[in-house]
Amino acid sequence: MKSAAALLYSSLFLAPALLLSGVGWAQTPPALEPGERVRVHRLDAQSVVGQVERVQDDTLFLIAESRARTMTVPLHSVSRLDVQRRRTRGQGAWHWAKGGFVVGAVAGAVTCSADVERCRESSGMNDAEILLGSALFVGGGLAFIGAVGGAMFPGNYWEGVPVPAQVSLTPVGNAGFRLSATWKF
Incomplete structure (x- = not known):
């Protein structure tokens, strides 16, 4: 009886998570144009500055200033995204x-x-x-x-770009699953 209730509760919890995790939906990528200078803050506390090469469904391709090659940044690992704008x-x-x-x-x-x-x-x-x-x-x-x-000499400033809310469900060895959510409010 307890295992049936636990199964019911876990399925009620996991079904929405699977639907929102990108398995069920493609997330809307941020509106960025190729050539724009961006500053990307990732969930692992690292940040990178570079020019946007292109944006696909769930990945940002940019040419990092610290490296002269294209770098791929999964959007689910982005905690904050800023675009450099020129002041009038x-x-x-x-x-x-x-x-x-x-x-x-x-x-x-x-x-x-x-x-x-x-x-x-x-x-x-x-x-x-x-x-x-x-x-x-x-x-x-x-x-x-x-x-x-x-x-x-008006200069530049950084403008925040909304990062879509993200929910991910990843397997953790034989121990089960890890559910993580990121959103701004």
């Missing part, structure tokens, strides 16, 4: 302006706080106004410089 001039200007403002504001506040007595005497403002004014002035200047530089 506007995105580059905004990105570097934010950094310039933060650095400038901190530098302006620190520089002014070192000589606040002289600033107070010459301006007639209180300490908070002096610190805020110098932070905004220096921060605004560096934000402008960052925006101009970012518009001229």
